[in-house]
Amino acid sequence: MSAVDRDRIAAAVAEILAAIGEDPARPGLETTPARVAEAYAEFFSGIGRDAADDLGDPVPLEDGLTAETVLLRDIEFRSVCEHHLLPFIGTAHVAYLPGDTVVGLGRIPRMIETLASRPQVQERLTEQIADTLVAATAARGVLVVLDASHACVTTRGARQSGSTTVTVAARGAYTEPAARAELITLIGRGVA
Known part of the structure; x- marks a missing residue:
């Protein structure tokens, strides 16, 4: 871990x-x-930290249980854009299709916090969240959607105070259009 x-x-x-x-x-x-x-x-504070550590040890599914999609919506995050060192603030939605294990639900926001706590761009952050979850859990599918407001857009230059940026990363089973569309609907609807 690097010290500031x-x-x-x-x-x-x-x-x-x-x-x-x-x-x-x-x-x-x-x-x-x-x-x-x-x-x-x-x-x-996330510089030099391994975000996979925040996920802890995956927990094996109990005998006879098969996990379908696990979807966490509305995870708040903040980061700092590496281009202007201005903040971007948003909401993450993370879905995964477990293999033989699951992770504690509170651990996913911690992992996001670690990845967001370094100079970032939203596109990379989205990819890193998906890749970390796949690597740490052997999930059969992952979908990450970030929706964020960037101070470099809202307070300078174009000054578009109401604009947000949405980025998506899909892995495994969720690269299939129908599965991905179903999750996007669940995220947008706010009701599973």
């Missing part, structure tokens, strides 16, 4: 404040560099 160098971040933030014409020592800004350093330590 808070002192270096604080010094860099003070330099940025000076570069935009501000006085980093003025009241109101004097503690900003340290606060930004603390925020960055949180935002980027």
Whole structure:
């Protein structure tokens, strides 16, 4: 796991404040560099961590049980876009078709948090969530849908405050159009 160098971040933030014409020592800004350093330590806490560890050990299905789709909807996440170091905030929907094992439902949001807590682009984050779940569980199918609002779109440039970006990653059985469509319907309907 890499450690965030808070002192270096604080010094860099003070330099940025000076570069935009501000006085980093003025009241109101004097503690900003340290606060930004603390925020960055949180935002980027996933660097160097293996997200598969968050899934724990898969639990074998009990005798006679066969698991159909497991779908977790509306998992909130936040990340930082690697292009502008601005946040993107959204909702993840994750479905998987278990093989012989399942994972604890609370572990999937933890895995997403780890992957999101590093400089990211939404497209890669979507793929990483799907690939991590497949690798850690040997799932027969995985579908990940992310819907996020990007500050680089909502607050600068085009300034489209109501826009969101949707990305999808499918693996295994969920690459088949009918299975994928059924899950997209369940995600959108909000009722399984």
